[in-house]
Amino acid sequence: MGKQEQQQILKILEETYRGSETALKFGSLFQLLVAVMLSAQTNDNQVNAITGQLFARYATAADFASLTPAELEPLISSCGLYKNKAKNIIAAARMICEKYGGEVPADKEALVKLPGVGGKTANVILSVGFGIPALAVDTHVFRVANRLGLAAAKTPEQTETQLCALIPKQQWGDAHHWLIWHGRKVCKAQHPQCNQCPLENLCPSNQGQSN
DNA sequence: ATCCCGAGGG
DNA sequence: CCCTCTGGAT
Numbered sequence: 001m002g003k004q005e006q007q008q009i010l011k012i013l014e015e016t017y018r019g020s021e022t023a024l025k026f027g028s029l030f031q032l033l034v035a036v037m038l039s040a041q042t043n044d045n046q047v048n049a050i051t052g053q054l055f056a057r058y059a060t061a062a063d064f065a066s067l068t069p070a071e072l073e074p075l076i077s078s079c080g081l082y083k084n085k086a087k088n089i090i091a092a093a094r095m096i097c098e099k100y101g102g103e104v105p106a107d108k109e110a111l112v113k114l115p116g117v118g119g120k121t122a123n124v125i126l127s128v129g130f131g132i133p134a135l136a137v138d139t140h141v142f143r144v145a146n147r148l149g150l151a152a153a154k155t156p157e158q159t160e161t162q163l164c165a166l167i168p169k170q171q172w173g174d175a176h177h178w179l180i181w182h183g184r185k186v187c188k189a190q191h192p193q194c195n196q197c198p199l200e201n202l203c204p205s206n207q208g209q210s211n
Numbered sequence: 212a213t214c215c216c217g218a219g220g221g
Numbered sequence: 222c223c224c225t226c227t228g229g230a231t
Contacts, residue, residue: 022216040217046229047216080227084218118218138216156217180216189214213231221224 001149001204006166009148009202010175016198017178022128025051029104029129030061030096033114036121037089042079050078061102064093088116106130120156127173135163135172140183147187147205 023044026032031051038047054075058064064072072086079085092114096102104125105111111122123136135141137156141163145151151162167175186193194206 024216036216037218039215041215041227042229043215078228080215080229081217081225082227084226088218116218120217124216136216139214140216176216184216215228215230217226219225221222 013178020177020181038079061093061096065097091115133169133172141179144179144183144187149204
């Protein structure tokens, strides 16, 4: 896979998925943080199904900091992993109140120190929340980047490094969404829809390609 | 049965 | 590196 083909793939991804953005609903940076924390190992619809009511009742970091796990758990249980998520969301809310005046910090080092916030979540907050260039690598980005030959990575960290070297900084946030949506709609984990893929003839993982 | 915009702990 | 946490959709 040469650099020429990689740039061609990126161009087609951009044309196909231009303008795509997060499906998560949120009304503030802190709500974005909660929504992304809830999204682990579930899908956007499951998160959006509960955050409407949740954020109407509890909107700010201070609101969540005042909750106990026993209070929050039943409100988020439908998203799965709910004990860890409840504990982490409350602990992160308290740390944000104590250390950052109730505002989500615009700094990756600080974000990653929040309980339950790892590299992927931190990068989503930076790029989607603050407009700071960052390329979040989730399960879709990891899988799709490897399949398309945009990366040859064994870990999400390697994927991030390799993609960032390939893509201009101002497109990191957009590229994250191109790969997410391509992974969700076409390049699925189980049964990739290669026959309706705009990259069918460029993808090194497509066995049935015509060229 | 498998996957979903992961992270922390052992 | 592996395991665990977890419900809901397909």
